[in-house]
Amino acid sequence: MNLTIIQLGIMHLNDCVDLDQKALNGLWSKSQWEKELTDPKRICLGIIELETKKLLGLSAAWLVIDELQITFIAVHPLYQRKGLGKFLLSDLIKRSKLLKTNYIHLEVKDNNESAKAFYKIMGFKTVGFRSNFYKDGSDALILNKEINNKS
Template sequence: MNLKIIQLGIMNLNDCLDLDQKSLNGLWTRSQWEKELTDPKRICLGIIELETKKLLGLCSAWLVVDELHITFIAVHPIHQRKGLGKFLLKDLIRRSKALKTNQIFLEVKNNNDPAKAFYKAMGFKTIGNRSNFYKDGSDALILNKETSNK
């Protein structure tokens, strides 16, 4: 596959909604995605297959002063476990360093062992817990990665 990471915009709204639905059962609403794709303080990256222009994965984050807060990361179910999430997250980390961020934060469901292992392999450490964070009542672990820009 010939892949490329691109900056997503409002023209990618329907693809983001579709990928969100297929990978995370529609975590965000249309209006949330519209905000994510148009707010200049947010980064929204997608990984596309060049021949088909199909969106295979995406991640988004909010820039808050000198911190980056990852709000969404997903890979289409039929393309999971192929390194696409790692490719996306590495690119986001590279971009965060160019933006002079000092830390990256994210939340992950406390019972999502594959995601926790993935983030640990990418250098994230657990620094806290948010009780009853998700719609289903699950707790969230707060993860952090220093980006060495201090």
């Protein structure tokens, strides 16, 4: 597969809604995606397969002063466990360093063992807990990664 990461914009709205539905059962509404894709303080990245132009993965994050808050990360179910999540998160970490942020934060369902293992491999540490965080009543773990901007 020939893949690239691009900055997503409003022209990708339907693809984002579709991938969200397939990967996470529609975590966000179309209007939420519209806001994510048009707000200049938000970063929306997508993994595109170059030959087909298909969106295979995407992430969204908010830049808040000197921190990056990852609000969404997903890979199409047919392409999971092929390194696309690592490709996407590594790009976000690289961008975070360029933006001179000090931390990256995210939440993950406390029962999502594969995601927790993935984030641990990527250098994230559990720093907190949110009770009843998700719309299905699940709890969330708060994870963060310190960004070393000294090098």
